[in-house]
Amino acid sequence: MKNQMILQIRFVAFLCFFGGLLLLARNLVLSYDSFNPSYLGHYFKQEVLGPLVLILGGSILRAFAKRIAACICKDID
Amino acid sequence: MSQLRWLQIYGLITCLLPVGAGASDPRTVFERSLPRHSEAIQIRADQALEHTFVFQGLSDSPYIDVAEVYDWNHKGPKNDKEWAWFLNRHRYFEDLYIAYLKTGDAKYTGQIFYILEDWLAEHAGPPSGMSFSSAWRPLEAARRVLESWDILLVQLWSAPQFTDTLKASFIRSLDHHGDYLQNHHALYGNHLITEMIALLKVSLLRPQAVNSEAWRQYALDKLRSEYDKQVYPEGAHKELSSHYQRVVVRNYEKLLSLLQVSEQTELLEEWEPKVYRLWEYFASIRKPSGLAPLNNDSDREHVSHLLKQYGRSIEPSKTSIYHPNAGQVVFRSKPAKGRSPLWCFFDIGPRGSDHQHEDFMHLSLSFGNFPLLVDNGRYTYRPGAWRDYFQGPRSHNLLLIDGRDSDPMPKVADGPLPGTGFYQSEGIEAAWGEAHFSSPHGGRDATWQRVVIHLPKGHLLVLDHVLTFRPRQIEGFWHSAPDIDWSIASTSIYASRKSKKSRITYLSSEGNNLTLVQKKGEKEPTVSGWHSPRFNDRKPADSLYYSTTISQPTAFAWLFSNTDQTAKLQSLEIRSNTFRLAYSVNTVSFELIGKLPNNADKLTLKLVEKD
Numbered sequence: 237m238k239n240q241m242i243l244q245i246r247f248v249a250f251l252c253f254f255g256g257l258l259l260l261a262r263n264l265v266l267s268y269d270s271f272n273p274s275y276l277g278h279y280f281k282q283e284v285l286g287p288l289v290l291i292l293g294g295s296i297l298r299a300f301a302k303r304i305a306a307c308i309c310k311d312i313d
Numbered sequence: 314m315s316q317l318r319w320l321q322i323y324g325l326i327t328c329l330l331p332v333g334a335g336a337s338d339p340r341t342v343f344e345r346s347l348p349r350h351s352e353a354i355q356i357r358a359d360q361a362l363e364h365t366f367v368f369q370g371l372s373d374s375p376y377i378d379v380a381e382v383y384d385w386n387h388k389g390p391k392n393d394k395e396w397a398w399f400l401n402r403h404r405y406f407e408d409l410y411i412a413y414l415k416t417g418d419a420k421y422t423g424q425i426f427y428i429l430e431d432w433l434a435e436h437a438g439p440p441s442g443m444s445f446s447s448a449w450r451p452l453e454a455a456r457r458v459l460e461s462w463d464i465l466l467v468q469l470w471s472a473p474q475f476t477d478t479l480k481a482s483f484i485r486s487l488d489h490h491g492d493y494l495q496n497h498h499a500l501y502g503n504h505l506i507t508e509m510i511a512l513l514k515v516s517l518l519r520p521q522a523v524n525s526e527a528w529r530q531y532a533l534d535k536l537r538s539e540y541d542k543q544v545y546p547e548g549a550h551k552e553l554s555s556h557y558q559r560v561v562v563r564n565y566e567k568l569l570s571l572l573q574v575s576e577q578t579e580l581l582e583e584w585e586p587k588v589y590r591l592w593e594y595f596a597s598i599r600k601p602s603g604l605a606p607l608n609n610d611s612d613r614e615h616v617s618h619l620l621k622q623y624g625r626s627i628e629p630s631k632t633s634i635y636h637p638n639a640g641q642v643v644f645r646s647k648p649a650k651g652r653s654p655l656w657c658f659f660d661i662g663p664r665g666s667d668h669q670h671e672d673f674m675h676l677s678l679s680f681g682n683f684p685l686l687v688d689n690g691r692y693t694y695r696p697g698a699w700r701d702y703f704q705g706p707r708s709h710n711l712l713l714i715d716g717r718d719s720d721p722m723p724k725v726a727d728g729p730l731p732g733t734g735f736y737q738s739e740g741i742e743a744a745w746g747e748a749h750f751s752s753p754h755g756g757r758d759a760t761w762q763r764v765v766i767h768l769p770k771g772h773l774l775v776l777d778h779v780l781t782f783r784p785r786q787i788e789g790f791w792h793s794a795p796d797i798d799w800s801i802a803s804t805s806i807y808a809s810r811k812s813k814k815s816r817i818t819y820l821s822s823e824g825n826n827l828t829l830v831q832k833k834g835e836k837e838p839t840v841s842g843w844h845s846p847r848f849n850d851r852k853p854a855d856s857l858y859y860s861t862t863i864s865q866p867t868a869f870a871w872l873f874s875n876t877d878q879t880a881k882l883q884s885l886e887i888r889s890n891t892f893r894l895a896y897s898v899n900t901v902s903f904e905l906i907g908k909l910p911n912n913a914d915k916l917t918l919k920l921v922e923k924d
Contacts, residue, residue, distance in 0.1 A: 269864075270781075270783070270864050271782065272865065272866065275780060275889060277911075278760060278780045278866070281757060281760075282780075282782060286755060
């Protein structure tokens with residue numbers, strides 16, 4: 237039960253991480269020619285921040301997958 | 314002390330009453346003055362004799378000939394519930410009574426009692442809970458008390474047609490109104506204020522009712538707490554609509570009148586400055602013509618006439634003003650030879666607690682009585698294409714990005730919204746706001762900064778800075794009043810009315826070509842180019858729709874020159890948040906250098922005359 241839960245959480249983490257990477261790559265490809273260091277702050281907020289949150293979320297989920305699974309499966313097995 | 318005074322009035326009034334009659338001293342409770350007889354009133358009264366009524370410009374009859382009764386749920390020619398609500402307010406009793414006073418013909422009062430009897434037969438008692446029905450929406454109950462039923466109780470009590478049976482039903486229903494308004498009033502907004510004024514009035518009209526004192530105390534407590542909740546410190550009602558500002562200020566004037574006739578001097582002294590603050594705000598936003606802007610759900614209201622009507626002498630402001638909580642900036646220039654005074658209303662505030670439009674960063678502009686840029690009003694409350702247009706961004710002077718409006722602002726605010734502010738220095742004033750465009754898939758597509766700069770000699774500059782890093786479709790709108798004509802020349806746009814003319818020039822920092830299209834009174838494929846001076850009334854109005862595609866941060870500058878002068882933009886450069894703009898007025902050139910606000914920074918501006 238617990239191992240199955242870990243697997244599922246890792247799968248979700250992978251989707252977030254990989255999805256974030258793809259989104260970041262897409263944003264950079266679509267906007268690289270408009271990049272202007274004068275607007276770095278705005279560029280970061282519009283094009284980088286969203287995918288970065290997804291990547292970080294996926295990484296955190298992957299790192300804590302065992303603990304989360306243990307917490308969810310507590311008192312079940 | 315206050316309670317004692319009320320008990321004295323209670324005693325005085327009950328002494329004056331015939332036992333069980335429920336009448337009271339007109340000098341004590343009839344706090345309002347009726348309008349003078351006029352042709353319009355006579356026409357409305359004669360129409361009422363034929364069971365025909367005009368509400369919000371729409372005429373219809375709710376009378377069912379066969380049954381000889383009224384259909385009190387009749388929704389008028391447009392099948393609009395607003396019409397049924399107005400029907401149940403009985404405001405036409407006033408017209409009939411005034412026509413009776415003028416002519417002495419008892420057919421007018423006879424019609425009042427005929428309608429009253431029919432209404433009472435249909436509505437024996439109020440519903441057990443809050444209702445939005447035609448007759449028992451709390452606002453309609455309140456309006457009956459405030460605008461029509463007081464005439465019956467105070468002015469027509471001795472009329473021979475007012476039979477004892479009808480009087481008994483009427484008094485029973487009036488007491489029901491008191492209980493209903495206390496227990497099932499609106500939870501917030503301008504309706505609640507109206508309902509509490511009505512509750513106070515019922516307590517005065519019916520001092521002998523068992524719950525009269527409870528009604529009075531409840532109404533006064535609620536009015537006090539609602540003023541604090543619903544009014545910003547600068548005196549703006551939080552719905553941020555000129556029309557509802559008028560409704561609220563008139564209601565609080567009614568409170569003053571009620572306190573005056575009941576000789577509540579302490580309460581009167583407490584309320585007088587509060588009501589004055591509402592007027593001060595209202596006067597501060599009016600145009601040079603005396604009219605109010607049509608912000609949120611508003612009609613064309615004449616503030617100066619209202620001030621005169623209520624004996625409030627507040628001189629028209631000659632300087633610009635910033636209301637930080639309401640988020641409204643009113644720019645003004647003084648009149649001078651050869652040019653009209655500028656008035657510009659720039660909305661950088663919350664949406665409003667109710668009756669909101671999607672109008673963040675909309676601006677209206679007048680040069681004297683020349684309404685160059687306007688808000689298009691409200692027209693209707695019925696959902697559909699018309700409501701979408703008048704309430705939505707396309708009837709305001711705004712920008713859309715990829716066809717979408719900016720993210721909504723909060724309904725109310727406590728101080729200036731983030732990214733907004735007001736700048737004032739010698740000879741130049743400005744205000745700014747910032748809006749974001751969220752992607753439907755999450756994240757942010759773009760940021761839009763708008764800076765409105767009031768230049769010397771009464772010209773106005775609008776700088777729109779759109780920050781995006783992908784190809785985006787930009788659409789913008791400039792709407793004018795119905796009697797203004799636009800014409801597009803090669804590098805300029807002209808707006809004119811008779812001999813008055815304003816020249817508009819524009820530039821883009823990246824050299825984008827704008828596609829300019831004039832639209833007037835179009836219904837297909839989308840509603841475009843309409844103006845509504847009042848509810849249920851719409852007129853075709855010239856509007857300028859412009860569009861372009863950008864793929865990097867781009868600024869657009871628009872210079873609106875005052876009527877008799879020819880100001881023209883010459884160049885625009887922008888890098889990050891620093892811009893440099895050149896313009897000329899006749900033969901004199903100016904350079905404006907500024908730094909747009911970034912995060913908590915303030916705007917900085919420097920204007921120099923070039924040799």
